[in-house]
Amino acid sequence: MPTIKILRTTLAVLITVTVLAAFVGCNDKDSAPKDTIALTQEQQDSLHFVATHYYSLNYNFVVKADSVQLVKQQPEEVLNNMHTDTLAVYRHDHIAVAEIRIIPTDLVDSVWIQVARDQSTFGWVHESALLASVVPSDPISQFISAFSDTHLVVFLIIISVISVAYLMRTIFQRNAKIVHFNDIGSFYPTLLALIVASSATLYASIQLFAPDTWEHFYFHSTLNPFIVSPILGIFLISVWAMLIVGLAVVDVARNLLPASDALLYLCGLAGVCAINYIVFSIATLYYVGYVMYAAYVYFALRMYFTRFRCAYVCGSCGARMGSKGRCPVCGAENY
Structure with missing residues (x-):
């Protein structure tokens, strides 16, 4: 019986709402202006x-x-x-x-x-x-213009390649931590590198397939992803995600590594992200970037989940471990 009463009440409410909606719709139709606004030439x-x-x-x-x-x-x-x-x-x-x-x-x-x-x-x-x-005059538009300058892009490519080469040499000589190759037990660095690669690919795709959309954004720039077209909204969300995940990476590196090693690791990660931006934003303009992006996503995820994912915590000292057994920090056995 209570169920029948609830159904009857629900049905009555639906009928009432429908009648009111129809009544209001008729009134709106009757009250709508019959003359459209005429624009001058x-x-x-x-x-x-x-x-x-x-x-x-x-x-x-x-x-x-x-x-x-x-x-x-x-x-x-x-x-x-x-x-x-x-x-x-x-x-x-x-x-x-x-x-x-x-x-x-x-x-x-x-x-x-x-x-x-x-x-x-x-x-x-x-x-x-x-x-x-x-x-x-908008600061965002000026930032876009600065990073679209050909001379600046060439300068950044040269500086990034030299810096990354030096960092990689230093890191491998010291057997220090570096994203993808000798990573720390956190997914945030890999996620940041993937977000940068995704943003660069999407940025080039917008310029390639929707140049009018990007041109409009250039003249009317904003950081609000909810008042622009869906494709630009996704791009702006990825920009915000870079900032948020980047802060998380700094915090994780500071907690898992000594100060000097954390600084070197963050510099190496910044170099990898810079190379990702340059490579994918340029390669996508020639369509080969899509194949490279798919291969890079597979490589990054496979390296993390097969070599650097820490699914366990030492029961003695709390250190993160990739597998059960002897803790690399305190030597305690974990089964």
Whole structure:
């Protein structure tokens, strides 16, 4: 009997909710405005420009080139070969988009942008010349721009290779701990290396298959993974995961190793992560990175679970052990 009463009550509630929903839906339909908002041609052009160029009026840039030359007169005067004056804005100057003009007859670049540094310093420049010399004022966008610079990437590759080679030589000479080869009994270092490789692969994949998505993110960057597209959300989550797991690795290394060995281990891990970022972000652009990534995941997991996983704890001193038997720390037998 109680069950029947519960079913009857539930059914009554469902019927009531359905009727109310239908009633509200009808009222919303009747009260909906019958006329749509009409946009002017200028407003439509502005929306189209934002959708294709990712910025609009009042957008802020920072000059990254040595200087940007601006034309004081109107673009039509430049196209008609009339006399014009120029002025310059310089590196680190903050400028804002004051006006956008499309001139189809310009064979060089049909988009002209008027930018202003202050009330007395403003002028026109081709969009292509502007974007090559500026970066969005957002710190995240500036970070992305810095790490996309070809000269910096080449410099980082050279420094990373030299540093890792030196660290590996030192580590193997001292038989010190190093991730994947002579690892500590924690999964966090392996997990951090895998996260870096995954993030680099995903980063290159976005640039390869969804460049518009990355371009929009570049102009409207954020660290919130829940207000962007799913693919960018996954990438941002992996960035946060790197930070969190990295802190866990530092804590684990500090507890399991002496201070000097922990520092050497963390430096070696940082070198491995740097190589992972460089190799997978570049190799993925040529598709071979996917095969390398799958092989690397298999190698990293196999090395940890077959050689370095500590499933036991010494009953005498509490040291972690990979298998039962004599404790490597205190010598106690564990069965």
